[in-house]
Amino acid sequence: MTVYLDLNVSSNLGGGESTPEEMAETSRILGFSGIGFSDFSPKDKLKKEKLRKVRDAFSNLPLRAYTRVNLDFESVTKNRKVLNRIRSFVDIVAVACLNRRVSVWAARNADVDLLYFPEIKMYKQVDKALVGLLRDSGNAVEISVRPILLSRGLRRANTLGILRSAAEMVRRGHATLVLTSGASTKFELRSPRALAALGSLLDIPYAEAKEAVSTNPLKIIERRDDPD
Amino acid sequence: MKLYRNRYIVFRIISDSSFSADNIIHGIWRTLLSLFGEVGGSRTNFWLIEYSQENKHGILRCTHTSVDMMKSVLAAITEINGAPLIAHVLGVSGTIKGARRFIQE
Numbered sequence: 001m002t003v004y005l006d007l008n009v010s011s012n013l014g015g016g017e018s019t020p021e022e023m024a025e026t027s028r029i030l031g032f033s034g035i036g037f038s039d040f041s042p043k044d045k046l047k048k049e050k051l052r053k054v055r056d057a058f059s060n061l062p063l064r065a066y067t068r069v070n071l072d073f074e075s076v077t078k079n080r081k082v083l084n085r086i087r088s089f090v091d092i093v094a095v096a097c098l099n100r101r102v103s104v105w106a107a108r109n110a111d112v113d114l115l116y117f118p119e120i121k122m123y124k125q126v127d128k129a130l131v132g133l134l135r136d137s138g139n140a141v142e143i144s145v146r147p148i149l150l151s152r153g154l155r156r157a158n159t160l161g162i163l164r165s166a167a168e169m170v171r172r173g174h175a176t177l178v179l180t181s182g183a184s185t186k187f188e189l190r191s192p193r194a195l196a197a198l199g200s201l202l203d204i205p206y207a208e209a210k211e212a213v214s215t216n217p218l219k220i221i222e223r224r225d226d227p228d
Numbered sequence: 229m230k231l232y233r234n235r236y237i238v239f240r241i242i243s244d245s246s247f248s249a250d251n252i253i254h255g256i257w258r259t260l261l262s263l264f265g266e267v268g269g270s271r272t273n274f275w276l277i278e279y280s281q282e283n284k285h286g287i288l289r290c291t292h293t294s295v296d297m298m299k300s301v302l303a304a305i306t307e308i309n310g311a312p313l314i315a316h317v318l319g320v321s322g323t324i325k326g327a328r329r330f331i332q333e
Contacts, residue, residue: 152262
């Protein structure tokens with residue numbers, strides 16, 4: 001049976017509107033086996049105890065919940081410092097590619113799992129050199145479908161164009177691509193097949209888009225379980 | 229000679245609000261036109277065969293060449309009349325009878 005994972009949802013414990021239970025229940029109905037909650041901010045001074053507490057709350061949910069921390073500092077030094085502190089007790093570490101230095105550092109660093117781009121224009125950083133580094137480290141580029149869903153007209157056309165170029169670059173360079181919903185309410189969640197269908201708007205072949213919500217996120221989770 | 233074959237997409241609306249069939253048709257057309265334009269929309273042969281307001285299941289018809297397009301459209305619908313929703317595809321069938329089986333399941 002194929003395992004489908006959405007590695008980027010946020011509940012009302014973070015910046016979202018729905019409860020973790022609502023997010024988990026809707027994800028289960030949509031066919032996911034696990035979701036990554038990005039409710040943890042390093043700026044909140046993450047404590048081991050707090051993470052354990054939240055993780056325990058997630059353990060009662062009807063599907064597997066993963067803890068995800070977004071490192072969103074503009075300085076490499078600060079990102080590195082926080083990464084060293086949290087790596088051992090979170091499932092997924094994603095780095096916001098706010099500038100080129102951070103992107104290159106994150107693409108090289110094997111302790112990082114995902115590279116994400118908080119603003120659409122930042123996807124323009126995805127070029128041959130960055131994709132080469134990603135291929136070597138095994139880190140993945142995350143494309144969230146949320147900006148596609150929430151924009152309209154010219155803005156959506158622009159969004160689709162930039163995301164399509166980034167996806168094409170990642171695919172050509174044989175780096176790993178992960179599609180996520182980026183949902184902050186339960187109605188922003190999309191089923192794995194719906195995410196793959198939205199991936200087809202970015203010219204990602206359906207089979208590859210399906211891998212981007214199944215095999216690829218699973219690889220990320222498994223490499224943490226088994227670092228060797 | 230038939231130029232295209234029909235496909236029937238079964239979907240379920242996940243929402244706290246209730247929608248009429250007209251609301252659903254309007255929501256789908258709006259997203260279809262927004263994503264693929266008038267020419268793209270005309271090629272789908274889209275028609276809402278049925279929609280049950282009670283159990284929120286619906287069946288829409290499209291051509292076999294536009295199934296993926298219609299799946300993207302359903303995935304891209306975020307709200308109708310301001311009420312947020314998910315249009316969750318349950319399956320695709322070549323016959324209405326087959327499509328109804330998805331709903332029964």
